[in-house]
Amino acid sequence: MARSLVVAVAQLGPIQKSEPRALAVGRMIGLLERAHARGAGFVVFPELALTTFFPRHYHADRAEADVWFEQTMPSAETAPLFARARQLGMGFHLGYAELARAPDAAGQMRTRHFNTAILVGPEGDVFLKYRKVHLPGHAEFDPRRAVQHLEKRYFEVGDLGFPVIRAPLPGLDGVNLGMMICNDRRWPEAWRVLGLQSVELVALGYNTPSLNQEAGGFEAPHLRVFHSHLSIQAGCYQNACFAAAAAKAGVEDGCELFGHSIIVNPQGEIIAQASSWGDEVITADCDLDLCRLGRSTIFAFDRHRRPEAYGRITGQTGATDPPVWRRPGGDGGSSEK
Amino acid sequence: MARSLVVAVAQLGPIQKSEPRALAVGRMIGLLERAHARGAGFVVFPELALTTFFPRHYHADRAEADVWFEQTMPSAETAPLFARARQLGMGFHLGYAELARAPDAAGQMRTRHFNTAILVGPEGDVFLKYRKVHLPGHAEFDPRRAVQHLEKRYFEVGDLGFPVIRAPLPGLDGVNLGMMICNDRRWPEAWRVLGLQSVELVALGYNTPSLNQEAGGFEAPHLRVFHSHLSIQAGCYQNACFAAAAAKAGVEDGCELFGHSIIVNPQGEIIAQASSWGDEVITADCDLDLCRLGRSTIFAFDRHRRPEAYGRITGQTGATDPPVWRRPGGDGGSSEK
Numbered sequence: 001m002a003r004s005l006v007v008a009v010a011q012l013g014p015i016q017k018s019e020p021r022a023l024a025v026g027r028m029i030g031l032l033e034r035a036h037a038r039g040a041g042f043v044v045f046p047e048l049a050l051t052t053f054f055p056r057h058y059h060a061d062r063a064e065a066d067v068w069f070e071q072t073m074p075s076a077e078t079a080p081l082f083a084r085a086r087q088l089g090m091g092f093h094l095g096y097a098e099l100a101r102a103p104d105a106a107g108q109m110r111t112r113h114f115n116t117a118i119l120v121g122p123e124g125d126v127f128l129k130y131r132k133v134h135l136p137g138h139a140e141f142d143p144r145r146a147v148q149h150l151e152k153r154y155f156e157v158g159d160l161g162f163p164v165i166r167a168p169l170p171g172l173d174g175v176n177l178g179m180m181i182c183n184d185r186r187w188p189e190a191w192r193v194l195g196l197q198s199v200e201l202v203a204l205g206y207n208t209p210s211l212n213q214e215a216g217g218f219e220a221p222h223l224r225v226f227h228s229h230l231s232i233q234a235g236c237y238q239n240a241c242f243a244a245a246a247a248k249a250g251v252e253d254g255c256e257l258f259g260h261s262i263i264v265n266p267q268g269e270i271i272a273q274a275s276s277w278g279d280e281v282i283t284a285d286c287d288l289d290l291c292r293l294g295r296s297t298i299f300a301f302d303r304h305r306r307p308e309a310y311g312r313i314t315g316q317t318g319a320t321d322p323p324v325w326r327r328p329g330g331d332g333g334s335s336e337k
Numbered sequence: 338m339a340r341s342l343v344v345a346v347a348q349l350g351p352i353q354k355s356e357p358r359a360l361a362v363g364r365m366i367g368l369l370e371r372a373h374a375r376g377a378g379f380v381v382f383p384e385l386a387l388t389t390f391f392p393r394h395y396h397a398d399r400a401e402a403d404v405w406f407e408q409t410m411p412s413a414e415t416a417p418l419f420a421r422a423r424q425l426g427m428g429f430h431l432g433y434a435e436l437a438r439a440p441d442a443a444g445q446m447r448t449r450h451f452n453t454a455i456l457v458g459p460e461g462d463v464f465l466k467y468r469k470v471h472l473p474g475h476a477e478f479d480p481r482r483a484v485q486h487l488e489k490r491y492f493e494v495g496d497l498g499f500p501v502i503r504a505p506l507p508g509l510d511g512v513n514l515g516m517m518i519c520n521d522r523r524w525p526e527a528w529r530v531l532g533l534q535s536v537e538l539v540a541l542g543y544n545t546p547s548l549n550q551e552a553g554g555f556e557a558p559h560l561r562v563f564h565s566h567l568s569i570q571a572g573c574y575q576n577a578c579f580a581a582a583a584a585k586a587g588v589e590d591g592c593e594l595f596g597h598s599i600i601v602n603p604q605g606e607i608i609a610q611a612s613s614w615g616d617e618v619i620t621a622d623c624d625l626d627l628c629r630l631g632r633s634t635i636f637a638f639d640r641h642r643r644p645e646a647y648g649r650i651t652g653q654t655g656a657t658d659p660p661v662w663r664r665p666g667g668d669g670g671s672s673e674k
Contacts, residue, residue: 121662125662125664127662128662133643133646134641134643135641136635136641157643158646161646162646163659164659165659165660165661165662166658166659166660166661166662167661167662168662174661176658176659183635183641186575186635186636187575187642188525188526188528188529188571188575189525189529189642189643189646189647189650190646191525192525192526192647192649192650193646193647193649193650195656196649196650196653196655196656196657197649197656197657197658197659198656198657198658198659199659212634212635214634214635220604223604223605223606226605226606227574227604227605230567230570230571230574230605231571231574231575233567233571234525234567234568234570234571237564237567237568238523238524238525238568267557267560267564268560268563268564268567269560269563295656297549297551298473298520298523298549298551299523300655301654301655301656302654302655302656303655304471304472304473304520305524305526305654305655306470306471306494306526306654307650307651307652307653307654309470309495309498309499309526309527309530310526310529310530310650310651311651312529312530312533312534313526313529313530313533313644313647313650313651314644314647314648314650314651314652315644315651316533316644317638317639317642317644318533318637318638318639318640318642319532319533319534319535319632319638319639320533320534320535321503321513321534321535322500322501322502322503322513322534322535322536323502323503324502324503324504324511325458325462325464325465325502325503325504325505327462
């Protein structure tokens, strides 16, 4: 019997800086209902889905940015989304900025800031929380950028690893669920850590500008969507899983986000894709047993992986220079100019 | 100044079981000359380029298969290729089956078998040797397969890791060169280990059947080329490097190999592609400085990688089951049916 689940991605159009959370939540409830009408049992909302993508705005005083963070979840503003999802018997994935009182690495209670996502079950349980590990951008104001990308300023690196949990979704006793947030999707390490926990469905939200400010004009804008899709498709194929990737799209605070939300199957094929720059629901009927083919054959990790050759992946952070070839016993290769 | 190198991929059409090495070498010299006429300074030949893809043939007595292996390199049969390349001042990459007298892990001299490739410089020096790490297939005769894939029978797992070396190629004082063989390209770990050594150009040969015998009819044949390209494109993008991937193509011993050799740039774009099922040269003018963009921005590993979250990649070989969600303090999630 097929382990079938209709998965929805709820792409959000722009949320301007002045728009209150209640407005975004209202739009999300509308998308939830549209997904339900299309048979979906699970909906993925984007990264930082409740507000504008605030890391583009510089606050000299970091504490000022706390206005963009949630101190509880559900909060007063998001409670209607939780209630409606439960009423409809649907699970969902939600990204938000998390302000937590939590112990740090030394065990001391502190106020901490994370770029966070949660998976919520059809009965309202929080199955899993994930805090973004791969924070892009920079920590200080960068005068060379027309638009800032201050994720390294406002967030700490996530401290929960890349967890996977087996939990029930409508019609299914257990689905192996994992999460990523935005830039994580470009890192094959993140996919592999999920794959090594037998993930079947990766929920993934993103806010990605159409222009790479960091690239100094070298990166052709038309490659931006390609790179996003390439990374997700390779991650799904190489780990034999589905992914549901939800974007914020359109012009937000004058900055264009590229949208193109997708659902990808374990063969790496795009099986649904958003085509608007606004609020949009896409759905796909996902047979989770399709994950078995890859992981029992070409990607049967236990038979084929060779961790003894992978030491650098965990043994070093940055890239090193390779040795320079020298002719054995001779005067060697040319020296560097 | 651009660090420019015209790179060629020399795709080989089929080599039937009965064809002698001298015939293959003659074809390779012809391809080398065609690449030279197109301005190339470096040519990539496929995996196991001297013979038919012999792991499809079962020898009950493994020693019988030694006939497919090279005991020296250059050998008498390959010496003309080395000589012609040196005459033309060209570097090349060659894949072959290596029979070596070499120490094993315990330090004892043994006769060993590897699926090997070498990088040869324009003056005939062997810059680098690589022995295939990710051996696909199986070790014993599999009666369910119409065609065998006995790489795990005939080869040991490579013992040289994924080395990178900086060595001179025509017009360039130093290029950071690495290698992969066939199935390695599907493993993001292999790409990352090369990327962590600042690889700029990955030479890669393959022999890949158009039908996945292992998939029991579930994998659509049209996805085979897609998966190969997807993996190479993602590997190049995520590690900001070029790859030159050379196939054997066409019907060999009754088994179709899918060809579609490509050259890929650090943006993950295919910049040259073979379209025949036979001997064919493709070329691309590669500015190796294009590797800088990715590795100084979005893939600046030292700023963005988080090895503390990657422990599973080296800490375990196979996939584990995730924990099953239980409602805190309650009777928990549903049990498995």
